[in-house]
Amino acid sequence: MTGPRAAAHAVVVAGARPNFVKAKPVLDALEAAGLRTTLVHTGQHYDEAMSGVFFADLDLRVPDHHLAAGSGSHAVQTAAVMTAFEPLLAELAPDVVVVFGDVNSTLACALVAAKAGVRAAHVEAGLRSGDRGMPEEINRIVADRLCADLFATSPDAVEHLLREGTEPRDVHLVGNVMVDTLLARRxxxxxxxxxxxxxxxxxxxxxxxxxxxxxxxxxxxxxxxxxxxxxxxxxxxxxxxxxxxxxxxxxxxxxxxxxxxxxxxxxxxxxxxxxxxxxxxxxxxxxxxxxxxxxxxxxxxxxxxxxxxxxxxxxxxxxxxxxxxxxxxxxxxxxxxxxxxxxxxxxx
CATH class of the missing domain: 3.40.50.2000 (Glycogen Phosphorylase B;)
Known part of the structure; x- marks a missing residue:
């Protein structure tokens, strides 16, 4: 006779201020659904005014892990997050990694998860400016190719993903979780x-x-x-x-x-x-x-x-x-x- 099945485990990654705003309602919903969650702060925004105050304002719990990636060029920062996140992911062995938005941490952690064979989910998937001169545009495109579950804020984001060849079953039109936080805190x-x-x-x-x-x-x-x-x-x-x-x-x-x-x-x-x-x-x-x-x-x-x-x-x-x-x-x-x-x- 086997014991009770362990709750599914989600690693939720936040790297910059907009990520924190979106992470709060997602964390709350995952926990309400009975999942075990681990919150990872990559440290992409790392000073008190850029991150600590946001956690207090959002009533967001202290991160379980802080990668302290810091600033640097896009390559330096992305590499710092990847090298710090890879051994942590191996240690945590989650069922899913949840990433948000379009910052370097988003791309870095999605890439580490994909290479480790861990399912990844991208919240705010499918946004496109059409301007590949913006580093964030590259991050969005690559993260969406790497993640198995793509959560879109708007119909145009769904259209972008389908046009790029994403399977319809992988795309979920869910609305904008940033709005959940704003209305809760207004x-x-x-x-x-x-x-x-x-x-x-x-x-x-x-x-x-x-x-x-x-x-x-x-x-x-x-x-x-x-x-x-x-x-x-x-x-x-x-x-x-x-x-x-x-x-x-x-x-x-x-x-x-x-x-x-x-x-x-x-x-x-x-x-x-x-x-x-x-x-x-x-x-x-x-x-x-x-x-x-x-x-x-x-x-x-x-x-x-x-x-x-x-x-x-x-x-x-x-x-x-x-x-x-x-x-x-x-x-x-x-x-x-x-x-x-x-x-x-x-x-x-």
């Missing part, structure tokens, strides 16, 4: 004192976030964007949470109507977005969050891997040309779009 976020601390009220400012190398590491692109922000701020004061590296690059180059502050946690980020008249960003996650919050968003890139935020939401992709950005921002401030939320982005 009231707590809105109660935060971050606006009062900055001397602002809902609706009397805009929000800016910039972090992509194509924007902050390219002097010509950054010059144009800072010029655009300076013009826009004459009509709508701006708040600009910036990583210290970005803050150093913009120091002394913006008027006082653009308030540069340090990085903020998840709840404060939601509060700042929810109260803004307009958000200007190069972040994929913020395109989604502003859509759910009903806040007009201008994406400071030439492409987006989240076209549903444009066709079904409040987002516009405006590129990085100074005149185009300013014109789009002033038009949006004058004629804000009505809030629209995509199907299945419902918190369930």
């Amino acid at each position: 009231d707590e976020a809105l109660a935060r004192p971050v606006l009062a601390g900055l001397g602002r009220r809902p609706g009397d400012y805009g929000l800016v976030t910039l972090h992509r190398p194509a924007n902050v590491d390219d002097p010509a692109a950054l010059d144009g964007l800072l010029g655009a922000l300076s013009e826009i701020a004459a009509s709508c004061p701006l708040i600009f949470p910036a990583h210290p590296r970005t803050a150093a690059r913009v120091a002394g180059r913006l008027p006082s109507s653009v308030r540069v502050i340090g990085p903020v946690g998840y709840l404060d980020s939601l509060a700042l977005q929810a109260g803004a008249r307009i958000v200007l960003t190069d972040s994929g996650g913020i395109q989604e969050e502003t859509t759910v919050l009903g806040v007009p968003c201008l994406t400071l890139r030439d492409t987006t891997e989240r076209p549903l935020t444009v066709t079904e939401g409040t987002n516009r992709v405006v590129g990085r040309d100074r005149r185009v950005v300013v014109t789009a921002a002033l038009d949006t401030l004058e004629h804000p779009p009505p809030p629209r939320r995509p199907a299945l982005w419902d918190g369930r």
Whole structure:
């Protein structure tokens, strides 16, 4: 007579801030379904402002393992995650590895799992920008080829996967788990004192976030964007949470109507977005969050891997040309779009 069967074991991997937001509801659901879970933090974002605060804001448990991969070039960081994750995976011997999004940790852990013969699942599969100049696009494409179960946020993501030859049985249209976290935390976020601390009220400012190398590491692109922000701020004061590296690059180059502050946690980020008249960003996650919050968003890139935020939401992709950005921002401030939320982005 054999004993009771052991619960299936899922290793859930988070490497960067957007992963944490998506991991919380997935971990909760796996545990509610009776699975044993192990949470692995790769350390791709490794300082307190970039990860520790997020775990506290999300009520996400302390990771069971921390790989401390740190920063570096794409090759260095991907290799660091792979070499740290491979022996851990052999030790844990799970039934499935769950990865999220499109960061280097996503690709690294999917590749290690595939070579070890461990089933891997990709949450937020099928997103495509069509721009292979974005490292994240390469990560998305390769992770989707490696993973056995592909969980898509939107119908266009399903279409991409099927067009690329994925078997329909491997693709699951499930909606956007980021929305589950946002809706669960929205009231707590809105109660935060971050606006009062900055001397602002809902609706009397805009929000800016910039972090992509194509924007902050390219002097010509950054010059144009800072010029655009300076013009826009004459009509709508701006708040600009910036990583210290970005803050150093913009120091002394913006008027006082653009308030540069340090990085903020998840709840404060939601509060700042929810109260803004307009958000200007190069972040994929913020395109989604502003859509759910009903806040007009201008994406400071030439492409987006989240076209549903444009066709079904409040987002516009405006590129990085100074005149185009300013014109789009002033038009949006004058004629804000009505809030629209995509199907299945419902918190369930």
